[in-house]
Amino acid sequence: MKKRSDWSVEQSSEQSKEQSSGRNDELTVESLMGLGGQSARKSHYPELTGKIEELEQERNRYKSIFEHAQHGIFQARIDNGLIAVNPAMASICGYSNPEQLCQQVHSFDTDLLFDTAEYTLLLDKLRLYGKLFGYETRLLRSDSSAVDISMNVLLKSDEQGEIIEAFVQDITERKKAQDKLxxxxxxxxxxxxxxxxxLVSLNQQLVQEITERSSIEKELKVARDAAQQANRSKDKYLAAASHDLLQPLNAARLLVSTLRERELEADNNHLVDRVHLALEGAEELLSDLLDISRLDQNAVKPDLTCIPLSYIFTALQVEFQPVAEQTDVELRLVDCQLNVESDTRLLMRLLRNFLSNAFRYTPQGRVLLGARRQKNKVSLQVWDTGPGIPEDRLSDIFREFQQLDHRHQSGRKGVGLGLAIVERIAGMLDHPIDVFSVPGKGTMFSVTVPLASTAVTPVLAPQLAVPQQDLSGRRILVIDNEESILVSMKALLEQWDCKVCLAQSADQAIENWLASGEAPELILADYHLDQGTTGVEAIEQLRAFSDTDIPAAIITAERSQESRNQFRELQLPVLNKPVKPGKLRALISHLLQA
Structure with a gap:
């Protein structure tokens, strides 16, 4: 049985426990949940436990991020050392763990920043803006070297003072790249x-070279202009000299032709033939020089028209058939009914030179003129059976004064201008020329001409056989301002039994006409007369006087394109000086028949 005093002690002890327990219950509820009573504490305990676990997990997650972050993270007090750092921060500063870094850094400005003077500037900026992003500086490493970093910095405050929190990135490699860059x-x-x-030096040299080159070009231009002027003067002089030389040469040819038609002693005939050949050579040389000069001056302008090849072939056959009959060479022409577009006179001159060369270098055998169609073009070809041309000389034959071995030439010797003229004419007409030769067998020259659909009929068609018409008593008026030409023409025409009337102008011709009382049946007039008048004007004056279209022809050394166009428009036949007697008689016969 307990004593009263013991019970009292126990009772007071229990009361004390209950009072103490009550006070504890009251503090826990108020401090944690704000609730009172045992039942309330039991009902919120699971929720409280869950919240505590979430907080613990969150704390662990942030701790893991903090410890395993690739960038350095630190927290430090402005007036003291580091509060917390992560392993990445320790690695950046050259320490093995964060504890070593924290122990080493006692003051942020002296133990962490490499440049201590920068601390004041950094602190002023933080206090002004509260935060800095991408701030680049250098930190002090454990070996006293510097490491370049970029950091985002926040300035905070707590009860103990100001705190710096920073995220640090090592930019050493970037700095190296920047330095390298x-x-x-x-x-x-x-x-x-x-x-x-x-380049400046080269440009200066280039400017100097350009200046020198410009100066040289000016000098060259002056020299070129002088050379061209000299060339033009030479060509004009050559043309004038050739024209003036053709006049006496024409008179001499007419006189020699007159002598050849007369019956002379054998020795005299031989001498006359030699003179005839010499004059013929001089005539051809002068004609070639004149043509070369006019072609080089671009004084010849092509007059393209549609031409029947039959006309050209027939005209060339009429011209070269007598040449073939005087040699052992057969002339063959392949009939062709095609029409081509070209300049009649220039194309005939080109083919004439081909044929002349063929006869000159073919002592015996055959010369062929033919045409071969090639789609919308035609190749006009001249073949011969002469000695041929060596392959290494094919490019030389078109140069001026270039000839092959004279041993292969027959008849009169040339001077080497024929093919040079051919090349110039072909270039002007844009007609390609070609040559093919087999030494010992023969040569082929060709020119390619475009085809035409229709053709213009020539004013005077050539005749294969020119009849030797009796010219006895036919009244022919010759007008020329050269006395020697008048004498030569009179001698030749009287050799053909013509009645010849001579005059140096249209007025003189009318006076002679009235004096004789007989009108001329045919007028042969030179183109250039005295006092600036022309043979065309003289013919028109005489026709007007007689009120009759008297047949007429122009005999001239003038070869300009303008005069040729004028003769064509007036339908006046033309013979170029020096006149060949055969052509003159054929023309007279044709005009008198008409």
Whole structure:
């Protein structure tokens, strides 16, 4: 049985426990949940436990991020050392763990920043803005070296003072790349400067060269102009000299032709033939020189028209058939009914030179003129059975004064201008020429001409056989301002039993006409007469006087395109000086028949 005093003690003890327990219950509810009573504490306990676990998990997650972050993270007091750092921060500063870094850094400005003077500037910026992003500086490493970093900094405050929280990135490699890039830029700028100086120097040299070249070009231009002027003067002189020489040459040819038609002693006939050949050579040389001069001056303008090849072939056959009959060479022409577009006179001159060369270098055998169609063009070809041309000489034969071995030539010797004229004419007409030769067998010259659909009928068609018409008593008026020409024409025409009337102008011709009382049946007039008048004007004056279209022809050394166009428009036949007697008689016979 307990004593009263013991019970009292126990009772007071229990009361004390209950009072103490009650006070504890009251503090827990108020401090944690704000609720009172045992039942309330039991109902919120699971929720409280869950919240505590979430907080613990969140704390662990942030701790893991903090410890395993790739960038450095630190927290430090402005007036003291580091509060917390992560392993990445320790690695950046060259320490093995965060504890070593915290122990080493006692003051942020002196133990962490490499440049202590920068601390004041950094602190002023933080206090002004509260935070800094991408702030670049250098930190002090454990080996006293510097490491370049970029950090985002926040300035906070607590009960103990100001705190710096920062995220740090090591930018050493970036700095190295920047330094390398800067160095490369400097090197590049240096190279650019060097290259610029070189280019400036080269430009100065180029300007100097251009200036010198411009000066040289001016001098060359002056020299070229002088050469061209001299060439034009030479060509004009040559043309004038050739024209003036053709006049006496024409008179001499007419006189020699008159003598050849007379019955002379054998020795005299031989001498006359030699003179005839010499004059013929001089005539051809002068004609070639005149043509070369006019072609080089671009004084010849092509008059393109549609031409029947039959006309050209027939005209060439009439011209070269007598040449073939005087030699052992057969002339063959392949009949062709095609029409071509070209200049009649120039194309005939080109083919005439081909044929002349063929006869000159073919002592015996055959010369063929034919045409071969090639789609919308036709190749006019001259073949011969002469000695041929060596392959290494094919490019030389078109140069001036270039000839093959004279041993292969027959008849009169040329001077080597025929094919040079051919090349110039072909270039002017844009008619390609070609040559093919087999030494010992023969040669082929060709010119390619475009085809035409229709053709213009020539005023005077050539005849294969020119009848030797009896000209006895036919009244022919000759007008020329050269006395020697009048004498030569009179001798030749009287050799053909013509009744010849001579005059140096239209007025003189009318006076002679009235004096004789007989009108001329035919007028042969030179183109250039005295006092600036022309044979065309003289013919028109005489026709007007007689009120009759008296047949007429122009005999001239003038070869300009303008005069030829005028003769064509007036339908006046033309014979160029020096006149060949055969052509003159054929023309007279044709006009008198008409």
């Amino acid at each position: 800067k160095k490369l830029n400097e090197e590049l700028e240096s190279r650019v400067n060097v290259r610029t100086r070189e």
